[in-house]
Amino acid sequence: MYRSHVLVCGGTGCTSSGSLKVIDALNSEIKKNGLDDEVQVVETGCHGLCALGPIMMVYPEGTLYTRVSDKDVPEIVSEHLLKGRPVKRLIYDETVTDQGIRSLNETNFYKKQTRIALRNCGVINPENIEEYIGTGGYEALGKVLTTMTPDDVIKVLTDSGLRGRGGAGFPTGRKWMFAKGNKADQKYVCCNADEGDPGAFMDRSVLEGDPHVVLEGMAIAGYTIGSTQGYIYVRAEYPIAVQRLQIAIDQAHEYGMLGKNIFDTGFDFDIELRLGAGAFVCGEETALMHSIEGERGEPRPRPPFPAVKGLFGKPTILNNVETWANVPQIILKGADWFASMGTEKSKGTKVFALGGKINNTGLVEIPMGTTLREIIFDIGGGIPNGKKFKAAQTGGPSGGCISAENLDVPIDYDNLIAIGSMMGSGGLIVMDEDNCMVDIAKFFLEFTVDESCGKCSPCRIGTKRMLEYLTKITEGKATMEDLDKLEELCYAVKDNSLCALGQTAPNPVLSTMRYFKDEYIAHIRDKKCPAGVCKALIGFHIDKDKCRGCTMCARNCPADAISGSVKQPHVIDAQKCIKCGTCMDVCKFGAIYKE
Amino acid sequence: MKSLEELKAIREKMQGQLGLREEENAKTRVLVGMATCGIAAGARPVLNELADKVQSDHVKDVMVSQTGCIGLCQYEPIVEIYEPGKEKVTYVHMDKEKADRVVKEHLEGGKPIVEFMLHTVRANEAKNK
Numbered sequence: 001m002y003r004s005h006v007l008v009c010g011g012t013g014c015t016s017s018g019s020l021k022v023i024d025a026l027n028s029e030i031k032k033n034g035l036d037d038e039v040q041v042v043e044t045g046c047h048g049l050c051a052l053g054p055i056m057m058v059y060p061e062g063t064l065y066t067r068v069s070d071k072d073v074p075e076i077v078s079e080h081l082l083k084g085r086p087v088k089r090l091i092y093d094e095t096v097t098d099q100g101i102r103s104l105n106e107t108n109f110y111k112k113q114t115r116i117a118l119r120n121c122g123v124i125n126p127e128n129i130e131e132y133i134g135t136g137g138y139e140a141l142g143k144v145l146t147t148m149t150p151d152d153v154i155k156v157l158t159d160s161g162l163r164g165r166g167g168a169g170f171p172t173g174r175k176w177m178f179a180k181g182n183k184a185d186q187k188y189v190c191c192n193a194d195e196g197d198p199g200a201f202m203d204r205s206v207l208e209g210d211p212h213v214v215l216e217g218m219a220i221a222g223y224t225i226g227s228t229q230g231y232i233y234v235r236a237e238y239p240i241a242v243q244r245l246q247i248a249i250d251q252a253h254e255y256g257m258l259g260k261n262i263f264d265t266g267f268d269f270d271i272e273l274r275l276g277a278g279a280f281v282c283g284e285e286t287a288l289m290h291s292i293e294g295e296r297g298e299p300r301p302r303p304p305f306p307a308v309k310g311l312f313g314k315p316t317i318l319n320n321v322e323t324w325a326n327v328p329q330i331i332l333k334g335a336d337w338f339a340s341m342g343t344e345k346s347k348g349t350k351v352f353a354l355g356g357k358i359n360n361t362g363l364v365e366i367p368m369g370t371t372l373r374e375i376i377f378d379i380g381g382g383i384p385n386g387k388k389f390k391a392a393q394t395g396g397p398s399g400g401c402i403s404a405e406n407l408d409v410p411i412d413y414d415n416l417i418a419i420g421s422m423m424g425s426g427g428l429i430v431m432d433e434d435n436c437m438v439d440i441a442k443f444f445l446e447f448t449v450d451e452s453c454g455k456c457s458p459c460r461i462g463t464k465r466m467l468e469y470l471t472k473i474t475e476g477k478a479t480m481e482d483l484d485k486l487e488e489l490c491y492a493v494k495d496n497s498l499c500a501l502g503q504t505a506p507n508p509v510l511s512t513m514r515y516f517k518d519e520y521i522a523h524i525r526d527k528k529c530p531a532g533v534c535k536a537l538i539g540f541h542i543d544k545d546k547c548r549g550c551t552m553c554a555r556n557c558p559a560d561a562i563s564g565s566v567k568q569p570h571v572i573d574a575q576k577c578i579k580c581g582t583c584m585d586v587c588k589f590g591a592i593y594k595e
Numbered sequence: 596m597k598s599l600e601e602l603k604a605i606r607e608k609m610q611g612q613l614g615l616r617e618e619e620n621a622k623t624r625v626l627v628g629m630a631t632c633g634i635a636a637g638a639r640p641v642l643n644e645l646a647d648k649v650q651s652d653h654v655k656d657v658m659v660s661q662t663g664c665i666g667l668c669q670y671e672p673i674v675e676i677y678e679p680g681k682e683k684v685t686y687v688h689m690d691k692e693k694a695d696r697v698v699k700e701h702l703e704g705g706k707p708i709v710e711f712m713l714h715t716v717r718a719n720e721a722k723n724k
Contacts, residue, residue: 003646084661134609
């Protein structure tokens with residue numbers, strides 16, 4: 001047994017900032033100091049504080065080190081692990097107080113979080129099934145198989161109020177009940193791990209940090225609806241998740257948690273992986289099933305719903321990764337426990353991926369009903385550089401913007417829809433005064449135009465035309481009539497598209513129009529971009545009174561657009577200027593402004 | 596094939612080890628002096644024995660960790676035990692066997708071992724002189 005555990009994040013975020021090098025250095029340094037029988041190094045999943053990676057956690061003290069490089073490792077080993085003296089300069093500064101070092105759970109980032117889906121992420125080694133079992137893993141499966149009927153399971157889920165975490169929020173218990181009620185020689189259980197929203201990475205973190213919880217949830221569903229086969233449809237762009245899922249499936253087989261006659265109850269269940277090739281539309285359930293079948297990933301009209309006619313024409317249930325991660329805990333702790341958290345119609349917690357203009361980029365799990373203000377300013381640490389909050393975008397390309405006036409709305413499925421956005425999978429992108437809302441709408445439209453599968457014309461042609469209008473607006477070539485036409489087109493695409501991709505594609509446009517119409521009008525009438533983002537509408541100028549003639553701008557201009565002699569005010573040639581903003585960045589006197 | 600009983604056995608085995616990752620707010624803190632003097636006097640086997648036993652016996656809410664030099668180098672290896680609401684206990688001249696007894700009698704049994712304590716050892720030394 002080890003006296004100390006050193007946990008290093010091996011999630012995608014920390015891996016890209018060099019955590020694997022840190023792990024290598026730790027192992028060799030620990031060996032060098034003869035500590036290999038005393039200190040265990042564990043590669044875990046994501047802790048959530050991605051902005052400060054690589055993250056290292058040392059137990060039993062619970063010391064959190066941030067931005068650790070392999071060069072820091074010898075000091076950590078000889079000082080902390082051998083002599084018990086924490087390396088102060090690397091400790092997460094939020095945990096350092098006048099009274100000494102406080103627990104991570106008392107820091108602003110973690111204090112308001114409730115971790116259910118993420119409970120094991122960053123805590124266990126995802127490649128070791130025994131660590132999962134040590135935290136109560138596979139106990140829910142044992143309980144279901146030996147003491148509960150399928151109807152019992154459905155009742156618990158229904159009473160808990162769990163709704164689909166993929167975005168639409170369909171009640172999970174009811175979905176399972178439909179699939180159970182349909183008779184067939186074979187049924188299927190699918191996991192939707194095709195997380196495609198720009199800015200969302202919660203599913204990836206669960207798969208990387210706690211893959212067994214998904215397998216356990218799916219096996220419980222298999223027993224409930226009478227299925228023996230499950231599929232996990234995961235994007236090939238998540239190589240670490242794919243690898244850990246495969247390891248988890250193999251270990252579950254070895255331990256008899258998957259395969260034939262599980263827990264000697266006569267129940268058989270197996271899971272296979274299917275890799276997605278990167279099409280956003282394959283996150284839509286009917287397209288996803290076509291893709292698993294080997295067909296082109298295109299949606300089809302519903303009904304028939306998958307619970308009636310799904311994968312290979314058989315009754316199928318499809319749930320999102322985060323939904324699966326909630327199931328075993330609900331079985332073990334009961335419906336009342338889960339239903340005690342959240343709002344009236346949205347129970348439990350939700351994981352959000354914080355991104356954009358926010359200090360603590362990363363993953364947070366909060367009870368439903370928490371306000372956006374708490375998420376952004378308390379947990380997320382606010383907006384960098386003292387800038388002003390403008391809007392938050394939830395739900396990715398299917399969602400909308402939430403403006404400052406709605407910062408105090410409790411977040412749940414229904415409230416978000418009421419204010420013109422949606423939960424979506426939980427991406428939350430924060431924007432400040434420097435973001436142009438028309439440009440944001442255009443960004444998401446570019447994404448949907450790219451990702452539209454082309455099967456139905458409202459989506460294929462409609463989104464393209466919408467993007468053309470938006471481009472016209474950002475170039476200052478649009479008329480007020482165009483704005484009305486754009487709005488009309490939005491509703492046409494929304495009402496007539498075949499699947500959710502097209503039905504929700506206009507949301508970013510409609511919601512920015514709703515809350516930031518003045519910005520659209522400024523682009524059209526005044527030919528101005530208030531945030532100074534849309535290149536066609538801005539020009540760079542030099543303030544004669546402030547310019548000292550240091551020549552810095554002229555030397556750095558990539559287009560040779562700035563002229564002037566030493567110690568004389570410089571001038572920008574608007575014809576040559578490519579509006580890259582380099583001059584503004586390098587000027588030490590604040591003499592350059594854009595208008 | 597693992598049965599429910601085997602699952603339970605794995606869980607219990609792992610819980611002791613994973614418990615280490617929850618003890619940052621532990622009520623009782625066991626600190627072993629691991630400065631150069633402590634290490635030279637044999638503090639490492641003591642630290643490891645304490646950490647192992649606490650895990651294998653599933654002693655709850657106890658954190659075993661290191662501390663620096665206490666300033667009584669001739670009494671190393673030294674182990675200090677902080678329990679809330681109680682006076683600090685300092686054990687001196689520790690070894691593996693003594694560490695074993697500390698876990699069993701003090702941490703699990705709730706009875707501090709007077710004969711290992713600093714003041715007892717000091718009193719005995721004075722007597723022998």
